Amino acid sequence: MSRTRFTAIVAATAAALLLSACGTTENTAAPEASASLAGPVTVTDSRGKAISLKSPATKVVGLEWGEVEMLVSLGVMPVGVADPKGYGTWVTAAKLDPGVKDVGTRGEPSVDSVVALQPDLVVMEDDGTATLVNQLEKYVPVLVTKGSDAKDNLGRMRNDLNMIAKATGKTAEAEKLLADFDVALADGKKKIADAGAAGRPFAIADGWKEGSTVSIRMFGQGALVSQLGIQLGLTNAWTGKTDEAWGLGQTDVEGLTVLKDPNLHFFYNASDDTDVFADGLAGNAIWKSLPFVQQGHLHRMPNGIWTFGGPLSGKQYIDQLVKTYTV
Known part of the structure; x- marks a missing residue:
């Protein structure tokens, strides 16, 4: 798992924040x-x-x-x-x-x-x-x-x-x-809108394998990286139950069958090279039947982009989301 203590966005408009920031940094x-x-x-x-x-x-x-x-x-x-x-x-x-x-x-x-x-x-x-x-x-x-x-x-x-x-x-x-960070958000939102991708669905997850069982942790509406996607004008397609602190929920491969939209892109991290999606589910019939798998809309994030980070990691996530939805 990417976070050991799991048992343990939304600010004012980008334009207003930019005006405020510009007035305080000169x-x-x-x-x-x-x-x-x-x-x-x-x-x-x-x-x-x-x-x-x-x-x-x-x-x-x-x-x-x-x-x-x-x-x-x-x-x-x-x-x-x-x-x-x-x-x-x-x-x-x-x-x-x-x-x-x-x-x-x-x-x-x-x-x-x-x-x-x-x-x-x-x-x-x-x-x-x-x-x-x-x-x-x-x-x-x-x-x-x-x-x-x-x-x-x-x-x-x-x-x-x-x-x-x-x-x-x-x-x-x-x-x-x-x-x-606010410039990156505003610029990314404009690029996605200009590409006609505003409102397109996404899902973000990570996972782990115990024996033959693959558990999947979904990032709900309130998760930090989900909020980045939402602020870019995209729609988080995962609406399952999540915790109040992290906005994270748990499911299995059967639970992913609710993600039916063929336009959905599915993102995940495997920075430690333990890729349960590519390796643990490669032969799973349900996994192979999912629209985002069949459409080739499955995206392993580049190693080292922290999903629970600050503005710099946030900008890395923004870059990947914008790149995906503007090609």
Whole structure:
């Protein structure tokens, strides 16, 4: 599976966001340079807790890959990351330096390894428990992001990025990232409309195999990458039950028979080269009968496009969706 802690968008119009962003990025270099040297800074995290720092954090540990991507894209190379090898496999939008320390797995990071790095700040997602946060906060400030919210995942992504940017003195960089992201969305939507593909259906999934059984995880309306497609003017064809946090649901190959539209394109990731769709279902009669398989509308995403990332991974997804619907 592409995410170990599964048991665990929608913002204002692109035009309005672009106007807002353009008005805030022209003269930020000097203030931001001084802000990075100043302090203190206080950030309210997803728990509603005020995190106070003597100055913007420069030595940061990231415990989830979406937040790690955000840190790197802001110009803050973490000193420690949970499973940096896995990050290198699944995330190519913002690459880590070779010297970044491994602090354990994302599901179970090592508190000792984190504390040994003497960071100014630890950034992690809300995992539904307070155990790890309480352990870490004995030694270091912890900023807890929301990580996902199927009610508004694009808005949540923006909020998480801005929260991290404020804590690290990188607000100008965040404004630039979001402005570029909004341009990509607006440009992609126009290209799809110009190609006559507005409203066309899509579905996004990943999967895993246990024995001879293939389980499929579908990305519903509120999943982050689904929201990208919707904002581009496309229609998510998967309407099955999903969870409230991630917008993810589970099915099997029989469940995919509801995807009947011959214009539907089906996207999936297999960055670790475990391709259950090409390998696990190759001989399955139901799979071979599905319209998107017969039409050749099955798309394995290029390796390293993270489905739970920040603006840079989002732009990678946008590029692939636009490319598919404008050929």
